[in-house]
Amino acid sequence: MIDYRLDEEYEDLRATVRDFATSEVAPVIGEFYEREEFPYEIVRRMGEMGLFGLPFPEAYGGMGGDYFALCLTLEELARVDSSVAITLEAGVSLGAMPLYRFGTEEQKQRWLPELCAGRALGAFGLTEPGGGSDASATRTTATLDGGEWVINGSKSFITNSGTDITSIITATAVTGQKPDGRKEISAIIVPSGTPGLTVQPKYSKVGWNASDTHGLTFDDCRVPEENLLGERGRGYAQFLSILDEGRVAIAALSVGLAQGCVDECLRYVAEREAFGHKIGEYQAIQFKIADMEMRTHTARLAYYQAAAKMLRGERFKKEAAIAKLAASNAAMDNARDATQIFGGYGFMNEYPVGRFYRDAKILEVGEGTSEVQRMLIARELGVTN
Known part of the structure; x- marks a missing residue:
């Protein structure tokens, strides 16, 4: 039998988020949007509600839910405002999820609890100025030198990359060449504030004006070798x-x-x-x-x-x-x-x-x-x- 009715737990979550969106987001978000200002207080409240930790285990500070719970939450938030919704979507599915899926236990314990609590945000550094839809055209490079990755290159249109609470940026970079001649692309965690990482001025955007979007530049940016996320060469x-x-x-x-x-x-x-x-x-x-x-x-x-x-x-x-x-x-x-x-x-x-x-x-x-x-x-x- 096919039944599209949601479980009570999902319905309760939907109702809770719907009430938050209509009572706390809707009355104020237009002003943030026109000022092109990131809504830190709204994000803080979403963190307190556990929304950033929805699909992650309780062992890492999450809510022990699943990805569908996140989707229902995003739908309800976007009924009122997409800037708030994309902040959550990028923070969870692009910022924290790569760490949860591919990180070492040490990496998860170090960064996931704050990301799940919404006290910190992660960013996903994939797109490059000349790449666009061709994500395999990565030009950013990372070479090993004395136990450190030295990263050089740039990224474009990166959500949550320049807020006051951004903690990490996971960037893809060319780390070598495969036997067949193709680029070896790996993913590397770069903590915010690392010397050599420059967050460019925020973009002037058509929409999503209350969300955070910046370009990034890496200029001999050094991070420890253990900041490799997942297997070397499997980043793409x-x-x-x-x-x-x-x-x-x-x-x-x-x-x-x-x-x-x-x-x-x-x-x-x-x-x-x-x-x-x-x-x-x-x-x-x-x-x-x-x-x-x-x-x-x-x-x-x-x-x-x-x-x-x-x-x-x-x-x-x-x-x-x-x-x-x-x-x-x-x-x-x-x-x-x-x-x-x-x-x-x-x-x-x-x-x-x-x-x-x-x-x-x-x-x-x-x-x-x-x-x-x-x-x-x-x-x-x-x-x-």
């Missing part, structure tokens, strides 16, 4: 697996934004009048909202399925790509339609749909563009090698 493969999981999380975040658009439109059309009638009485508006709900519903089912396969330990690469593609499309389409329904008010930053519109586009780009998702789906179907 490790991060590809992390990205598969992250795509499910981004799909959940995208569904939250899409649902937030529906929520705001339902409130608005019940109040706004035009030509003597509530605009919700007009079929053109009804059809737009029906389409928005349809997109949200189907995208949610897609990420539910991907998460279920992941938790069962089954291969889920295709399902993750489908979920990310469907959900990011739904978010972008719903944001556009919501802005249209709000008319001129939708173009004003005082209304959430204006913020949703600005935030939606990056969901079709980050953690693998829509084109990359189509490539992955086709490859999994056997269309291409």
